[in-house]
Amino acid sequence: MSKGINPTLHTAALAALESGLNRALQLAPATAAELEQLQDCIFALHCTAPEIDVYLQPAASGIRLMGIHEGPVTTSVRGEASDFAELATAKDPAATLINGSLELQGDSAPLIELQKTLASLDMDWEAPLVDTLGDVAGHQVAQIVRAAVGWGSQASSSLTRQLGEFIHEEARLTPPRLELEDFYRDVQDLGLRVERLQSRTARLRRRLQKLQG
Amino acid sequence: MTEKDTTHFGYKEVKAEAKAGLVADVFHSVAARYDLMNDLMSGGIHRIWKRFTIELSGVRKGNAVLDIAGGTGDLAARFAEIVGDEGRVVLADINDSMLQVGRDKLLDKGMQSNLEFVQADAQFLPFPDNSFDCITIAFGLRNVTDKSLALRSMLRVLKPGGRLLVLEFSKPDNDLLSKAYDTYSFKVLPFMGKLVTNDSDSYQYLAESIRMHPDQDTLKDMMEDAGFERCEYHNMTGGIVALHKGVKA
Numbered sequence: 001m002s003k004g005i006n007p008t009l010h011t012a013a014l015a016a017l018e019s020g021l022n023r024a025l026q027l028a029p030a031t032a033a034e035l036e037q038l039q040d041c042i043f044a045l046h047c048t049a050p051e052i053d054v055y056l057q058p059a060a061s062g063i064r065l066m067g068i069h070e071g072p073v074t075t076s077v078r079g080e081a082s083d084f085a086e087l088a089t090a091k092d093p094a095a096t097l098i099n100g101s102l103e104l105q106g107d108s109a110p111l112i113e114l115q116k117t118l119a120s121l122d123m124d125w126e127a128p129l130v131d132t133l134g135d136v137a138g139h140q141v142a143q144i145v146r147a148a149v150g151w152g153s154q155a156s157s158s159l160t161r162q163l164g165e166f167i168h169e170e171a172r173l174t175p176p177r178l179e180l181e182d183f184y185r186d187v188q189d190l191g192l193r194v195e196r197l198q199s200r201t202a203r204l205r206r207r208l209q210k211l212q213g
Numbered sequence: 214m215t216e217k218d219t220t221h222f223g224y225k226e227v228k229a230e231a232k233a234g235l236v237a238d239v240f241h242s243v244a245a246r247y248d249l250m251n252d253l254m255s256g257g258i259h260r261i262w263k264r265f266t267i268e269l270s271g272v273r274k275g276n277a278v279l280d281i282a283g284g285t286g287d288l289a290a291r292f293a294e295i296v297g298d299e300g301r302v303v304l305a306d307i308n309d310s311m312l313q314v315g316r317d318k319l320l321d322k323g324m325q326s327n328l329e330f331v332q333a334d335a336q337f338l339p340f341p342d343n344s345f346d347c348i349t350i351a352f353g354l355r356n357v358t359d360k361s362l363a364l365r366s367m368l369r370v371l372k373p374g375g376r377l378l379v380l381e382f383s384k385p386d387n388d389l390l391s392k393a394y395d396t397y398s399f400k401v402l403p404f405m406g407k408l409v410t411n412d413s414d415s416y417q418y419l420a421e422s423i424r425m426h427p428d429q430d431t432l433k434d435m436m437e438d439a440g441f442e443r444c445e446y447h448n449m450t451g452g453i454v455a456l457h458k459g460v461k462a
Contacts, residue, residue, distance in 0.1 A: 006449075007265050007447050007448075007449055008258070008261055008262070008265070008449045008450050011261050011264050011265040011268070012258075015260070015261060015264055061294075066268045067265075067268055068268045068271075069268075070271040071271060071273055
């Protein structure tokens with residue numbers, strides 16, 4: 001268990017997190033079925049900052065989170081909270097595990113499988129609405145929510161793009177990415193040419209010394 | 214009457230052979246609304262205490278588990294899910310009313326394939342030696358007449374390497390919390406008991422029995438005296454509850 005953390009608080013936090021995760025999984029039956037394949041695996045997540053240990057066991061009925069586990073584990077991962085967040089959101093978890101600062105012990109394949117399964121969580125928000133409000137009203141509300149979410153994400157990406165264009169092109173507060181990359185490439189080229197020039201002058205100096213000697 | 218002939222029933226001194234009957238009356242009275250009262254009294258925190266017990270038990274697929282004083286089956290239900298069909302969970306309680314409520318609740322949930330229900334006295338467990346991988350007793354030990362005898366009986370039926378977990382009310386580790394807890398136990402609990410189960414005496418007994426129960430270190434010593442090894446305890450909610458763990462060598 002995590003040192004220095006009150007067992008009641010630690011257990012309560014894990015119970016709340018587990019309950020939230022499992023509610024989300026109930027709305028994504030396909031993900032729950034994929035988790036069943038990993039039901040004999042135990043994943044140990046040792047977070048060093050903040051210092052918390054969490055053991056995760058997938059099952060068809062959902063995910064079990066534990067603060068203590070005394071048996072063997074399939075995969076053990078150690079790192080800071082930011083490293084775990086990077087892994088959780090990575091498009092290529094294998095590359096993140098290899099290149100990131102997480103320390104891994106055991107079999108990485110089930111962990112990658114788990115990350116992919118959870119990252120592709122596709123929740124059916126309509127099901128609980130239909131259960132509560134009935135078929136017609138539930139579907140209508142779901143359509144409105146879906147349209148609102150779609151409009152929101154479109155508006156957000158459009159706003160981000162326009163804000164970027166304003167900062168780079170109109171206000172000229174920072175150079176655009178392509179311009180900056182071009183500049184970096186030029187600096188790199190210049191560095192290489194300076195190195196080459198240095199070695200050429202060194203060679204000429206050696207030759208001059210030979211002729212004088 | 215010698216000291217051995219008498220025991221505590223709350224703050225009262227009663228004949229040892231009378232305690233089981235008196236405790237039985239308490240639980241006959243509260244059995245029907247036991248879960249509701251637990252939630253009300255603890256504000257639902259008893260679920261967190263039990264969850265921590267399950268984590269510390271280390272129970273896994275295929276294990277045999279005995280839940281003594283299992284009452285309405287909160288722990289047994291979770292253990293039954295964990296051990297799976299290859300495992301075995303025995304829900305034992307000395308009180309037939311509590312056992313009846315627990316059995317009905319679990320059967321109504323469709324849990325039966327790996328569950329057994331046994332009316333048994335913790336002091337004289339009716340199981341062969343070395344039968345269980347884990348034994349739990351949650352909020353039950355303080356009601357047992359001879360706790361040392363019960364601990365020895367549990368040691369006998371545990372397999373070598375098996376774990377005993379005792380979840381029980383204990384002594385708060387902070388004076389301020391202790392005073393607030395006393396006021397709550399002796400003023401609020403009996404009133405709540407009167408409202409919900411129409412029985413304030415049972416909840417007065419609950420408060421008194423908690424105060425008469427051995428504190429954390431005494432219970433740890435008792436477990437060691439009974440023959441358990443690697444004994445340890447974890448205080449929860451400021452020591453209001455403690456979880457003791459011991460292993461059979």
